[in-house]
Amino acid sequence: MSEICNELHFNDRVIPTFKNREKSFWQAFIKNTKKYPSNNAVTDNKKKISYQELSDLVSRLSNFFHELKLIKKHRICVLFENSWPLIVYILAGLRNGVIVVPLNPKSSKFENELIINDCAASYIFSEKTLKNNLPTLDKLKSVQNIIYFDELKLKKYKVLSTNKSITIDEEDTAFILYTSGTTGKPKGAMITNLNIIHSCIHFKKHFKLTKEDNSILVVPASHVTGLIAHIMTILYSGGTLILMKSFNVKDFLTLAEKEELSYLIMVPAMYNLCIHKEDLTKYNLSKWRIGCFGGAPMPLGTIKKLKELLPNLILVNAYGSTETCSPATLMPLEYNENLIASVGKPVSTGEILVMSEDNKEVKIGEVGEFWISGPMVIPGYWKNTKKSSEEFIDGFWKSGDLGYKDENGFFFIVDRKKDVINRGGYKVYSSEIENLISLSGLVIEVAIIPHKDLILGEKIHAVVLSKSGDDILNKLKNICLENLSEYKQPDYWSFLTKDLPKNKNGKVLKSLLIEEMKDKF
Numbered sequence: 001m002s003e004i005c006n007e008l009h010f011n012d013r014v015i016p017t018f019k020n021r022e023k024s025f026w027q028a029f030i031k032n033t034k035k036y037p038s039n040n041a042v043t044d045n046k047k048k049i050s051y052q053e054l055s056d057l058v059s060r061l062s063n064f065f066h067e068l069k070l071i072k073k074h075r076i077c078v079l080f081e082n083s084w085p086l087i088v089y090i091l092a093g094l095r096n097g098v099i100v101v102p103l104n105p106k107s108s109k110f111e112n113e114l115i116i117n118d119c120a121a122s123y124i125f126s127e128k129t130l131k132n133n134l135p136t137l138d139k140l141k142s143v144q145n146i147i148y149f150d151e152l153k154l155k156k157y158k159v160l161s162t163n164k165s166i167t168i169d170e171e172d173t174a175f176i177l178y179t180s181g182t183t184g185k186p187k188g189a190m191i192t193n194l195n196i197i198h199s200c201i202h203f204k205k206h207f208k209l210t211k212e213d214n215s216i217l218v219v220p221a222s223h224v225t226g227l228i229a230h231i232m233t234i235l236y237s238g239g240t241l242i243l244m245k246s247f248n249v250k251d252f253l254t255l256a257e258k259e260e261l262s263y264l265i266m267v268p269a270m271y272n273l274c275i276h277k278e279d280l281t282k283y284n285l286s287k288w289r290i291g292c293f294g295g296a297p298m299p300l301g302t303i304k305k306l307k308e309l310l311p312n313l314i315l316v317n318a319y320g321s322t323e324t325c326s327p328a329t330l331m332p333l334e335y336n337e338n339l340i341a342s343v344g345k346p347v348s349t350g351e352i353l354v355m356s357e358d359n360k361e362v363k364i365g366e367v368g369e370f371w372i373s374g375p376m377v378i379p380g381y382w383k384n385t386k387k388s389s390e391e392f393i394d395g396f397w398k399s400g401d402l403g404y405k406d407e408n409g410f411f412f413i414v415d416r417k418k419d420v421i422n423r424g425g426y427k428v429y430s431s432e433i434e435n436l437i438s439l440s441g442l443v444i445e446v447a448i449i450p451h452k453d454l455i456l457g458e459k460i461h462a463v464v465l466s467k468s469g470d471d472i473l474n475k476l477k478n479i480c481l482e483n484l485s486e487y488k489q490p491d492y493w494s495f496l497t498k499d500l501p502k503n504k505n506g507k508v509l510k511s512l513l514i515e516e517m518k519d520k521f
Contacts, residue, residue, distance in 0.1 A: 004018060004349060016348075016374065016375070017198065017349060021198070023193065024168040024170060029051075029091065029094070033051040035238065038052065039238065041053075041054045041235060042084050044243045056159045059159045060159055062095055062096055062160055063160055065098060070123065071097075072097030072166060073099060073172070074098050074122045075176065077103050077115070078100060079102075079125070079134065081129075081130070082218070082220070085127065087241070088154075090102075090221070093175075095166075099119075099173050100175050100176075101175070101176045101188075102177065103115060103116075104222040109132070109133060111186075114186065115178050115188075116140055117142070118188060119176050120142040121140075126149070168193060169193070173190045173191065174192060177191060177224055187387055188383075189381060189382075190380060190381065190382050191224075192378070196228065198349060198375040199229075199326045202347040203229060203233040206330050210238065210239065211237065212239065213237060214239060214260055214261055214262050215240075215241060215264055216230075216255060217230045219247075219266075224321070228325055240259070242259045256283070261285065262289045264290070269499070271298065272444045275305050286312055287312075288310060288312065291306070291316070292316050292317075294343075298340065299438045299440070299443070301441020303340065318331065319344070323378050323397050324372055324399075325378060327347050328346065328347065329350070329352070331345075340439065342410040343413055344411065349375050351396075352370050352411060353370075353371040354367075355370075364406065365405075365406060366404055368402065368404070369398060369402055370401045370413075371398055371399065372397050400416055400418070414429040421449075425457075432488070436480065436483055440475070442472055446463065447463045447500055448462055448463075449513050463517065464476070464495050465500055466495055494517060494520060
């Protein structure tokens with residue numbers, strides 16, 4: 001599986017690929033079904049579904065798809081909490097070449113209407129409890145019907161032994177995932193079987209995942225981390241996927257102990273909450289081997305505490321996006337603590353260029369925009385040639401993330417282009433200050449936002465989730481004074497006692513914070 005060769009894909013992209021690979025995810029799933037038929041594939045509360053049982057359920061649903069005249073390249077929208085029927089619908093789409101478009105249970109009726117109409121879905125499949133999250137049929141241009149899940153009805157359909165009439169090409173779109181942009185129309189990222197397979201191989205090889213591994217899906221399946229890094233990766237590895245509808249620290253740790261969690265990806269704030277809200281020594285988490293994190297740096301204090309409490313846990317940073325089908329970089333399993341702010345090195349088939357504003361590669365250590373290439377990078381956006389042509393150039397995706405590469409090949413992110421603060425003509429990378437404050441171990445969350453100023457244009461405002469107090473404030477100010485230039489010092493500090501506002505995928509909504517804080521000083 002490790003042999004890499006160059007191949008031509010997506011019309012004009014010559015990219016490194018794994019030579020020996022499955023051509024579709026369904027092919028990989030069937031392999032595991034034959035190897036581990038009685039092993040648990042999915043655990044949903046008290047319900048446990050083996051690989052063979054899951055395959056049979058997918059076969060029954062495929063029969064229903066046939067009755068509805070759903071064929072290859074048709075789009076269906078699925079709206080479920082993290083539950084076993086959702087997994088069945090996802091796999092049925094992969095088996096039949098039907099493009100699955102997951103909707104987020106936390107999305108509004110209006111947001112879902114935009115997505116459903118944009119992808120021109122033929123059907124919507126949902127659970128009845130989420131009925132109010134869906135618009136009425138008269139507002140949907142292409143939808144023939146909204147069908148609510150009925151387990152009894154599903155069991156009436158026969159198990160189909162073969163599916164010979166459908167040929168799945170690895171460049172066929174399998175999923176359309178809509179980006180969670182806070183402004184403008186969402187973009188539908190077309191994720192192919194080629195993308196999925198390579199991301200699964202990257203995760204499996206890097207973390208040495210096997211049929212013995214268990215992972216808890218606690219993030220939405222409509223997000224690339226939930227869909228690819230958890231659902232696809234664990235089923236590709238032959239392990240067990242454990243479903244959890246929402247994150248509650250005590251419930252999560254109880255479930256992790258009960259199901260012997262071994263592999264998981266969470267944002268750093270979730271790890272922090274586990275330490276602050278519960279006594280980890282009360283739980284047997286000895287099987288928890290891989291704790292991956294992304295989206296923000298992990299506070300050094302959190303890492304040290306977790307290593308002390310969970311000596312078997314390896315904490316690993318990762319960087320990716322919807323457009324890279326999850327991982328673009330992964331931190332080596334063994335690394336020096338001074339590299340904790342790094343997102344690691346590119347995945348084995350990936351390449352990252354650090355580019356200037358005039359599209360030239362910058363020198364080692366210089367900041368530029370990450371351009372990412374590889375078989376995990378999507379071919380473009382659904383029926384959006386304008387955005388596709390703007391963001392995908394010569395086989396590379398322009399990420400909008402600013403960062404640099406060091407002399408040893410480790411990559412560091414300093415900011416999103418849109419989050420750079422202009423303080424009197426000086427560019428201030430908010431994430432540089434956020435990293436420093438997070439690594440202090442004194443806070444749970446921090447966001448650096450601009451504060452309008454008549455003279456400088458923008459000043460720096462630090463918003464922190466922590467207990468307020470002069471002692472913590474003075475310590476944080478001293479850390480900034482010791483490590484940052486004068487023009488990078490936060491001008492304003494705000495301490496919150498509640499979580500920072502986030503979108504449905506767990507990213508801090510700086511636009512909301514800016515609005516909330518604009519009249520504070």
